Amino acid sequence: DAKTTQPPSMDCAEGRAANLPCNHSTISGNEYVYWYRQIHSQGPQYIIHGLKNNETNEMASLIITEDRKSSTLILPHATLRDTAVYYCIVRSDFGNEKLTFGTGTRLTIIP
Amino acid sequence: DAGVTQSPTHLIKTRGQQVTLRCSPISGHKSVSWYQQVLGQGPQFIFQYYEKEERGRGNFPDRFSARQFPNYSSELNVNALLLGDSALYLCASSRGGDTAYFGPGTRLTVL
Numbered sequence: 704d705a706k707t708t709q710p711p712s713m714d715c716a717e718g719r720a721a722n723l724p725c726n727h728s729t730i731s732g733n734e735y736v737y738w739y740r741q742i743h744s745q746g747p748q749y750i751i752h753g754l755k756n757n758e759t760n761e762m763a764s765l766i767i768t769e770d771r772k773s774s775t776l777i778l779p780h781a782t783l784r785d786t787a788v789y790y791c792i793v794r795s796d797f798g799n800e801k802l803t804f805g806t807g808t809r810l811t812i813i814p
Numbered sequence: 815d816a817g818v819t820q821s822p823t824h825l826i827k828t829r830g831q832q833v834t835l836r837c838s839p840i841s842g843h844k845s846v847s848w849y850q851q852v853l854g855q856g857p858q859f860i861f862q863y864y865e866k867e868e869r870g871r872g873n874f875p876d877r878f879s880a881r882q883f884p885n886y887s888s889e890l891n892v893n894a895l896l897l898g899d900s901a902l903y904l905c906a907s908s909r910g911g912d913t914a915y916f917g918p919g920t921r922l923t924v925l
Contacts, residue, residue, distance in 0.1 A: 737913075744902065746904050746906075746916035746917050746919050747857065747904070747906075747916045749914070749916075800847055800862050800864075800908060800914060801847070801859045801870050802849075802857070802859065803859070804856030804857045804858070805856055806855070806856055807856060
């Protein structure tokens, strides 16, 4: 699986959009970009995933660049409950379910 | 629908003992994966089982073993516990090859 690079930490004001970047320059054509988050001592929570096109669900939006070498997770209106470690993961969806977690981005929402 | 459930929530063992952790996947999910998360790091992949067969194994010693039952639930066994096995053990389930959803984890402390 391709390696990902994320900033170690970010702050965002409550009510503003939080934009979390991820670099995955060695991503292959059949690899998806997944985002999970982990609130202190809980199991990781699935947020969103995508292959090429931008994706949106009730939690977030995922913007993937045209060359697929980077992506941005957008939390449109951050709340204090969005404070967590956010993991960007690249994986193939063909049988290989191993998720390779890096160190993620620690997002702190500031009141 | 109920999410992934794990038991027990917390566990304290002493060095040299053996431990069994249990996981019940989301209804309809046939794949279960196990991860170990030590303090301050991202989860590390241990095993994946699909339809009772091992589909993937991470870089863990033979003291770690797992199995999946006909109802798709799973057990993770760790023998000859070491202090370094103290961690949050996470179980994730999926239909097979698609998005994995995590349980709350079992916190193992080895004294």
